[in-house]
Amino acid sequence: MITVENLTKTYRGFTAVNDVSFVAQPGRVTGFLGPNGAGKSTTLRIMVGLTDASAGSATILGRPFSSLPNPGREIGVLLDASAQHAGRTGREILTVAQRTMGLPSIRVDEMLNLVSLTERESSRRVKNYSLGMRQRLGIATALIGEPEVLILDEPANGLDPAGIRWMRDLLRDYANRGGTVLLSSHLLHEIEVIADDLVMIGNGRIVAGGTKAELLSGAGTVVRASASAALAQALRDAGIIVTSSTDGTLRTDAEASQVGEVALNARIALTELRSADNAGLEEMFLELTAQTQREGAAA
């Protein structure tokens, strides 16, 4: 369990993190979502004591990170997979972590195995690692102490599709066994498939938070028909509020079944009818962070 309370970080007058509070629960994957520069990495760094907070506090398992006797055994941290001595081998980096935490040396091989780094790859120097290999090594370092809590900053960066799938399954399984997972991303789709709870941050402030189900409910329905105008009219006649999107679809808060019935009665053929899950959350992400999205300024 991670508790963040009123966390604020100011850099010479610029507020990078502004009164951020949220909780990451055990047994759940919490996605920390926000556009570039929103303050995700800064928040995570404060949690693990690498950056001092200007105000507020973060506790992990009820204690501040700095007071943990052997943090690696309780919290696995991956902030930047490239932040390793380039001249060390992958195996050596794991060995340094294993020794610091006082673990049996067999854990090194177990972890290499878990993240699918081969014997040969593990004896290569990290400067010769691909981004994905570094990410795997970083995840291995985070997991080696069998922690109860995982804090991962953009862990899917650089992973291939199979790697992303593998990581998703790994984190799912980890949370199902009671672990707390907090992972950040600026990619909505990535977070959406993996997270149970979402915390959205924009411009240093929390803009939304809750379970994924909560945030998705009310996302509504997307419908498309050749006779778009006629369909819109029919829906309005049935008392359903519709908006038309630039891509030619109609959006409404009504259930898909209700929309289908209206279309049938109006004898309008639909070319598409679906729940607005993905688009809804994406819309929300863009909307909630509109002021902070760099593209927003140009649009």
Add this chain to the structure above:
Amino acid sequence: MSTTQEVPVTAPQDTSPHTTHAPIPFTRILGVELRKMFDTRSGFWLMASIAILAVIATAATIIFSPSETLTYGNFAGAIGTPMAVILPIVAILSVTSEWSQRSALTTFTLVPNRQRVISAKLLLTVAIGAASMVLALTVGAVGNLIGTAIAGVDPTWEVSVREVAQIILANEIGVLIGFMLGVLLRSSAGAIVGYFVYSLVLPTISGALASTQQWYADNAGWIDLNWTTFQLFDSTLSRTEWTQLGVASTIWLVIPLTVGLILVRRSEVK
């Protein structure tokens, strides 16, 4: 049922009160930090170069010195010069590589008390400095035996234990200056440049001041750490000179090191 069975629990499966882990002992941090000094190619060769340079300096003395100058003092002097460069660099890199290579991110998340890591590094660089000097002086002694045997003269050992101890102390001051600059600047290039400023530029300025300012010339011993340290190489220090060494070290070493340690504790690691 009289006994309870211990059930092994896999890590994340934990809703019961949290198991408390034993704190990381300082000896373990020492072991890990020592390992980190040798586990990269550059680190390994930096350490190896201490022995290699001692052998080269000794061999050069045997080859190029006329037989009457084959004294242990000359061997020790020939070895001292490369040691005075390499040992501070070992000290600098032990600290700055954490920042230059950004491994500090992992180091300080595994051991959040940064002071413990820095203390371990400090102890190790001082110990390595002493061990290297003992090794180098031993190589010099062997060189003295071989060189004089080849030249067909009797080996001379005019260097006393006290003088050896002073030479080691002088080198340790260099090691500590390197360490201090590493902690203060946290950049490999910056600290190495800083070390050469300390050992080459400051003495020049001090010399220029001494030749123009009579007051400075009379009191330079209290201020010029280089000059004061240099006394360790070839004389018995008076009580005043020891005090001067203490004062100059406080100004140029203890105070900036303290500032550096405070900065390291607070600085943002990213």
